[in-house]
Amino acid sequence: MLYIEDKVDVETHPILERKTVITLGNFDGIHLGHRQLLDQAIQIAKDRDLATLFFTFSPHSNSLIPSKPKPRLLYTLQQKIHLLEEYGNIDIFLNFCFDETLREMPAAQFFYDILLRRYQAAAIVVGDGFRFGCGGAGDTELLARYCHKEGVYFVKAPCLYWEGEPVSSTRIRRLIEHGRMPEAMKLLGRPYYLEGVVEKGKQLGGKRLAPTVNIALSSDLLYPPNGVYISRTHVDGRAYASVTNLGRNPTIGGGETPRAETHILDYDEDLYGKCLCVDLLEYTRPEIQFDTLDELKSQITKDIENTRRYFEPEQGGLDHHALHGTK
Numbered sequence: 001m002l003y004i005e006d007k008v009d010v011e012t013h014p015i016l017e018r019k020t021v022i023t024l025g026n027f028d029g030i031h032l033g034h035r036q037l038l039d040q041a042i043q044i045a046k047d048r049d050l051a052t053l054f055f056t057f058s059p060h061s062n063s064l065i066p067s068k069p070k071p072r073l074l075y076t077l078q079q080k081i082h083l084l085e086e087y088g089n090i091d092i093f094l095n096f097c098f099d100e101t102l103r104e105m106p107a108a109q110f111f112y113d114i115l116l117r118r119y120q121a122a123a124i125v126v127g128d129g130f131r132f133g134c135g136g137a138g139d140t141e142l143l144a145r146y147c148h149k150e151g152v153y154f155v156k157a158p159c160l161y162w163e164g165e166p167v168s169s170t171r172i173r174r175l176i177e178h179g180r181m182p183e184a185m186k187l188l189g190r191p192y193y194l195e196g197v198v199e200k201g202k203q204l205g206g207k208r209l210a211p212t213v214n215i216a217l218s219s220d221l222l223y224p225p226n227g228v229y230i231s232r233t234h235v236d237g238r239a240y241a242s243v244t245n246l247g248r249n250p251t252i253g254g255g256e257t258p259r260a261e262t263h264i265l266d267y268d269e270d271l272y273g274k275c276l277c278v279d280l281l282e283y284t285r286p287e288i289q290f291d292t293l294d295e296l297k298s299q300i301t302k303d304i305e306n307t308r309r310y311f312e313p314e315q316g317g318l319d320h321h322a323l324h325g326t327k
């Protein structure tokens with residue numbers, strides 16, 4: 001997959017050699033609705049011998065629209081790139097800068113200069129509510145008219161619903177904010193996960209409590225509530241049962257910034273510096289300020305036993321709640 005970063009420029013010359021099928025949007029989460037679009041684009045690319053171009057904006061397009069709150073996102077750009085690589089059959093990942101110039105660009109100019117000339121659109125796939133151009137003036141009907149006029153194949157994908165409501169990034173964010181991990185997993189088509197490089201903690205856990213790996217959290221992302229989660233950790237292509245605490249560690253007088261700490265069951269290798277993915281499968285309890293370390297230790301022992309039961313073979317083992325295995 002070719003990665004391109006671009007922004008509105010005076011130049012509008014084509015930068016690709018092949019004609020493309022473009023699918024556009026913020027695509028935060030690459031959820032099941034988004035994947036419907038990707039599948040359509042991939043099929044069109046095969047049928048018409050086109051390159052698939054995944055066109056996404058960063059920052060999120062709402063971040064420059066005063067009437068809309070800047071969303072805290074589900075995934076970093078890096079996670080989005082990894083997910084798309086794993087998805088396969090996407091030839092170009094275009095990270096287009098959503099700045100004031102783009103925000104003010106009229107719909108027609110966006111279509112002709114950017115999609116048609118610069119990115120060689122021969123087909124375009126969007127979902128129902130897609131809007132483009134200054135003030136969101138362009139809708140799917142306008143896009144369909146431009147496409148028809150220029151001989152660009154246009155597809156409006158049907159909206160994917162789950163339990164009577166559209167699947168959307170906003171809806172998934174709401175579920176995650178409330179710690180409703182199994183439902184978020186259904187809409188994402190995979191567990192919600194944290195990804196990062198293992199950092200050094202205070203190293204108290206290993207000595208007195210349970211050894212943990214720490215992953216830094218980003219202030220741009222949205223996280224589920226502080227507390228303890230049954231989790232599954234992926235290390236070097238293998239999955240392990242684990243339990244994760246999100247929070248500030250109040251018992252040991254932890255700091256202001258929340259941290260993610262994961263205890264991997266029956267595992268004692270050094271993981272510092274490795275990149276991990278931690279699926280948060282189920283919220284089990286809030287983070288508690290205990291009076292003594294002994295109380296915290298006995299609660300952590302219970303958390304570990306609870307996790308062990310969750311992953312027992314009769315519950316499906318490590319595949320318990322696994323969906324599509326997309327990592």
Ligand SMILES: Cc1cc2nc3c(=O)[nH]c(=O)nc-3n(C[C@H](O)[C@H](O)[C@H](O)COP(=O)(O)O)c2cc1C
Nearest residue numbers: 201202203204205243245249250251263287288303
């Ligand atoms: C499963 C689990 C549950 C935890 N629950 C709490 C908790 O309820 N309250 C709290 O203050 N810290 C909690 N912690 C965090 C511990 O305080 C922390 O792991 C320990 O202080 C070690 O920190 P270190 O990795 O920086 O050495 C929990 C940790 C784990 C692994």
Ligand SMILES: Nc1ncnc2c1ncn2[C@@H]1O[C@H](COP(=O)(O)OP(=O)(O)OP(=O)(O)O)[C@@H](O)[C@H]1O
Nearest residue numbers: 025026027033126127128130159160167168169170
């Ligand atoms: N449930 C869905 N079914 C089909 N297409 C969808 C669905 N949700 C979004 N899309 C389409 O996927 C593309 C990217 O969507 P985008 O990320 O902007 O929307 P979203 O998931 O609804 O996010 P948000 O909730 O932040 O508005 C757009 O073309 C959009 O119309």
